[in-house]
Amino acid sequence: MLAAIIWSESYVKHLMKHSVSKSDPRSELTKVQIKVFGDNGLEWTVEGHTLNLEGRVINILDARMYTQKEEITAEKVTLDRETGQGKAEGRLVVKVEDFVIEGSEAVFDLRKGTVQTEKKVLITEKDRRVEGEGCYVQLRPLRVIIKKPKVFGQ
Numbered sequence: 001m002l003a004a005i006i007w008s009e010s011y012v013k014h015l016m017k018h019s020v021s022k023s024d025p026r027s028e029l030t031k032v033q034i035k036v037f038g039d040n041g042l043e044w045t046v047e048g049h050t051l052n053l054e055g056r057v058i059n060i061l062d063a064r065m066y067t068q069k070e071e072i073t074a075e076k077v078t079l080d081r082e083t084g085q086g087k088a089e090g091r092l093v094v095k096v097e098d099f100v101i102e103g104s105e106a107v108f109d110l111r112k113g114t115v116q117t118e119k120k121v122l123i124t125e126k127d128r129r130v131e132g133e134g135c136y137v138q139l140r141p142l143r144v145i146i147k148k149p150k151v152f153g154q
Contacts, residue, residue, distance in 0.1 A: 084111035
């Protein structure tokens with residue numbers, strides 16, 4: 001009987017050591033949508049080809065974040081789930097009303113509805129094009145501030 005208890009105890013220790021995996025703080029999901037709720041009635045849908053979750057930070061490849069009126073796309077997005085703040089990198093495009101803003105990277109706040117970059121941007125509105133050395137965009141109500149603008153077209 002004592003041998004059976006010792007064997008059982010060692011078997012349980014073996015299982016505890018080898019069978020129970022330590023929780024990995026990273027998870028990967030593919031083709032998934034999540035919602036982020038912001039101020040001023042903003043309800044964002046965030047989707048991408050691949051989403052990696054590391055604690056409260058989501059890394060999204062081929063990202064698309066959109067509301068009924070706004071859309072932000074980029075090759076890679078890093079988003080803090082708790083604050084709604086993040087960074088978009090690679091082929092950044094922001095569409096709002098008649099504006100299309102293109103650049104290489106920006107920081108954003110989905111809760112406040114803002115996008116900001118210090119990198120070169122191209123902003124198109126109907127027939128007008130404006131290049132700048134960065135910009136600040138408030139999505140609602142729409143306000144665009146362009147640093148060092150150069151206007152092309154009408």
